[in-house]
Amino acid sequence: MKHVIYIENKLFYIESDSSQIRDEERYCAIKDSINRRAALPKSRFDWGEVYTDAESLAEAVGIDLIMASYFTVAAFKTQGFRGFANGLALINSALLNQGVNDLKQHKLNKGLVGWIxxxxxxxxxxxxxxxxALRDLYRCERECQILDDVLGSQQEMHEGSFEEVALQLLQHIERLEMRYHRSEKVQERVVEELSKFSWNDTVLVVAASLISAAFTFVVMTYLPR
Structure with a gap:
């Protein structure tokens, strides 16, 4: 049975019955590519091809958790956190719409998430x-929470598989938020200081904008990350 998920204005299909898509040419090509990867230097492996094939498969006939896992890694490797957020959304949808809900499937789920x-x-x-990238970082962090909640509901002894990933995402978020708020304070201080001078409103606005932009650039570019 197919389920539909919309991600960034694109429609993807999740196939809850893997047997319906395992013989698809693109499905087999992706698996073969991943299986051959161990024999290739990392620099020579084409994650872009995996991403393109997996996306096409998802848009045409659907993907299962295995293909969603390959898609997620390929999307992260090629698109960064935006791709990672999209991939995690597919992973969670695949987990929530599986046709089989037994111990064997739960172990497979845990293994695939561990591989990611x-x-x-x-x-x-x-x-x-x-x-x-802040919006995508928040999306990634939220999807990581959902993923751990889903796996936790399947396994009583589940330990947060993605807690370490979520922690690193939160560190990025905190760093960016601190730098942004610091730049906001700089802008407020610039306007406050300029307002002390007896300039007309137009000159004041222009001067404040130019100096504020310069200070913001320095803060966001050169201060410690």
Whole structure:
């Protein structure tokens, strides 16, 4: 049975019965590509191709949790936190719409989520996202919480699989929020100081805008991250 999810104005299908899509050409091609990856240097593996094939599969016939896992890693590798948030949304939808709900499936779920974490955890902390990525960071953090809640409902002894990832995301969020609020205070101080001079309103606005923009650039670019 297919379920529909909309992500960033795109329609994707989640197939709860994996047997319906396992023989699809793109499904097999993606699995073969991932299986051959161990024999290739990391720099030579084409995550972009995996992403394109998985996205096409999801838009045409649907993907299961396995394909959603490959999609998530490929999206993160090629699009950063925006792709990661989209992938996690697919993962959670796939988990919530599985046709089988037994111990074997729960173990497979845990294994796939563990594989995703292993593939992305090193890069999550190394990336230095800009303020423009803040919305996607919040999306990622929220989807991580949902993911841990879903897995926790399936396994009594579940330990937060994505807690470490969520912590790194929160560190990025805190850093960006602090820098942004610091720049806001600079702007307020500039306007306050300029208002002490007897300039006409037009000159005051222009001067405040120019100086404020310059200070904001310095704060956001050069102060410690």
């Amino acid at each position: 974490k292993k593939e992305i955890i090193g890069d999550v902390g190394k990336l230095q996202p800009s303020y423009d």
